[in-house]
Amino acid sequence: MTIDSIQTGGARGVPLVELQDVSIAFGGIRAVDHASVDLYAGEVVGLLGHNGAGKSTLIKVLSGAYKRDSGNIRIDGKEADISNPRDAKAYGIETIYQTLALADNVDAAANLYLGRELRTRWGTLDDIAMEAECRRVMGRLNPNFRRFKEPVKSLSGGQRQSVAIARAIHFNARILIMDEPTAALGPQETAQVGELIMQLKAQGIGIFLISHDIHDVFDLADRLAVMKNGRVVGTAHVKDVTKDEVLGMIILGKCPPGAIPGPGAIKEA
């Protein structure tokens, strides 16, 4: 058993994000139960688990969509006060939700800038500047994209995804949460998302990648954390565990020797 800092290859100072002992319950159900996860700059941490394991809920606590019942969130080692999405954005936390969370009836530029609109000196919306900027950003992400005047409802799944990604990375995010970013995509597009993740990682952005696809996580993540029934089974460096061992974590909650057990790990007899 080694400690985390040794496992990830040397001292990297204070983690970018630390979720400590976070719990949240809906009615009588403990969706997240004393979960702790951390994330360093320039690192991709994969969050794995079945549907309903609590990974999306945990991440929504960080993005401000849910308010935690107990536990702490630290950003750069300092206590962070996050109780709504606006707070999270102020800390540089951006999220690409599984549902994409786009306003379907307005166009790409309006979605890109939703909540952060560019305004003219008279305080009115500067739609033309926003559209120009949107064309620039989308030109990088998706050069074939032309439908800037249409509501995003009329776009294809891939185009909508690129709008959601553009929104998350356009405002100098430091921490990026990607909830099943490839679920609606074909193999080619999935590969493109992978490329993008590597680029962002190289820029020093910390990324939480939520997925139920083990292969994705092994390809893209540096470390992984597995959740089951709202509790963390264990965290591990991808090099220290095999896919089969991770499957064991997901399905049985059994923590292999290469991983640091969490509160959700079953005790070996």
Added chain:
Amino acid sequence: MGWGMAEQSNAGGPASSNEGLFRRLLRAAEIDTRMLGMLAALLLIWVGFDVMSAILRPGGGGLFGGSFLTSRNLWILLVQTSVIAVMTTGMVLVIVLRQIDLSVGSMLSVVAVATGVLQVFELGPTLGVGHPAIWIIAVIFAIALGAAIGMFNGVLIAYGQIPSFIVTLGGLIAFSGAAFLIASGVTVAPMDKTFKLIGGNGPLASIGPMWSWVLAAVACVGIGIATLSGRRRRLKFSFAPKPVWADVLTVVVGCAAVLGTTAVVNSYLWPARVAERFAVENNIPIPAGVENRAGLAICTAGDKVVTCLDGLSFQTGYPIPVLIMLAVGLVMTFVARRTRFGRYIFATGGNPEAAELAGVNTKRLTVMVFTLMGALVGISAIIASARLDAATTALGTLNELYVIAAAVIGGTSLAGGIGTIYGAIVGALLMQSLQSGMALLNVDSAYTNIVVGIVLVLAVFVDQAYRRRVK
């Protein structure tokens, strides 16, 4: 990079290849085709009524010989539309936000009666009847009271988390009771004489031909400047502006509409009796002439003042309630399209969760939208009571249905997220045209109600069919 290649084929869309020339022109000019359809329907209704009234009672002097397409009827039609139109601009935003306000009619009653009581029973006796401050205090009071009631609704909906349908249904019932109690059910009349002008009755309640033309000119220049600056900004960010012909067409058609409307309202002359009274009071000499009942000018035949074709006449120009309606329409369009507040309303209506996740404070937004709705009801209450020259509990009854119907006919989707201010105003005009036209033909109001109801359903049906085709 570059996903989305798979969608390349439907990016342009197979529909575009067999699109007609006309449709392509419309698309290039970014013209709302749905709006064109509505205007065409409106025009059809107008012509239909004029022709029918010509058959029923010839010699009305209208475009087709009836009495509908006369400057007088169109002038009155605009005034009649104003009360509903002002409220419907707010209702569009409420519905776009996926809410509903059923209480606007009762709210109008409360505000109208309270404002009536204030000016007739309170301000009149204290300041002296006809004091110039009365109308100002009354107007501010009405708008503030409306906004306060709207805010109350909004707070219950947003923070009390009670569905707006329930909150405002309660308001519909409760406010009409409150309106009754405020004045113990009596009709409050007459209104302050300056306040009354807001209703559009009487010669001083219109701005006259000169100011009407000045206003039209300003509007034309405004359309030109707006088009030009839009063009310049697009060029500045170096993406393709609309084709030149499209911009020119926008300016020409827009300007023609403004000038045409102005010509119509200016060609409505003061009623003979009103002109006569004004001439006598102001020592304006009335020329001699020959009596002609169809004429609108006034002459003297012997010592009697009669109507004639040539003689003394005054043009009315834009009546104040219509100017208020136009101003409200303009401001509300600006709010909806050019402000962050408006953008948030539409985004929230499209996907409330997404807006919340993007950092929009949807609760505060809801309160603000209902407050705005209330303030607009306040304005409508002023116009309605000023026009009737009396405030009664019955004044706003059933208005909520007409306001919602106008918004829906105007293309507002009850599913939220979709709607335009100008569409709703045209919707209100269309509905009032049906009502006024059928009253002009002396049709029993039972049939009018049937027709208005059918048009409402038909409008939504055609709208949805249209949207499906566009998709």
Added chain:
Amino acid sequence: MKFKILTLLAGALLMSATSTAVMAAGKTIAVSWKTFQEERWKTDEAAIKAVVEAAGDTFISTDAQGSAQKQAADIESLISQKPDVILVVAFDSDAILPSIQKISDAGIKSIAYDVQFEDPNALYITFDNVGVGRIMAQEMLKVKPEGRYAFIKGDKGDPNATFLFQGQMEVLKGAMDSGKVTNVCETFTDGWKPDNAQKNMEQCLTSTNNGVDAVLSENDGMASGVVAALDAQGLAGTVPVTGQDGDLAAINRVALGTQLVSIWKNSIDLGTVAAKAALALADGADPTTIEGVAKFSGGKNGVEMNAILLAPTPITKDNIQVAIDAGHITKEQACAGVAAGTVPACN
């Protein structure tokens, strides 16, 4: 002529109220109101109470608050207090019938006050509603014996709107047959709403190019809309307009000359006559011997009842004083804005 006589009769009953009081002492008169939400019933109650208490008798009342169930319970509790007569303002004229039966069974007399319920044993006291339309037309014919008439009728769903129109037509028939009076516009007004009446009048004036000489509006609220529409064309004051209800604003319009007449049903008259009749019944009088009683069978089911139909008072420029004297309106309210010397009551 019939109306004149009834009006005089009402006055006579009013004046003789004190003389009968002596013989009726010790009785109890009860009233079951349908709702006290409406201002007018308070006036009625004051009038009834005044007569009953002046006679040294006891007055009790209940308020059903607009509920048929509560009214049934109210009547049971009134019966248990053993009054001599119960006046009932029925909330629902059918649902009330079992309660009326209970009143009869207890040996108590009942009076249908203002609202009819069809029980042959009860005495029905109300204003002559069909007569209102006739009076409107009569008053109008006095000032416009010939001309183009517009008819602004009430809500199409309210039978009163049609009754009023029928009354008007009875009176106008002769003049219309001879062509002296023509019908140029005739519209129902949704919800009796003043603003709807205003729009209908505007369209009427547009379609006839102001060719209207008289307007028969079926109530005062709608008259306010009609007058506003006429005013916009400079015709207010020259085209006479009728109305009913004695609205304060309407009486003021009558004084100003923009409205010809408001037919007023004086609740004080109704209350006084009813209280008088109640005291007579309490003394054991046969209903048919009470002054003004006639047979009436104009109800929904045509049941024949004893009834007193009071004639309402047409308020015109000449008799505004009547409404002022009755305390219905103050002189200031009636005469606001009236030029000196134009109206007798305002001098």
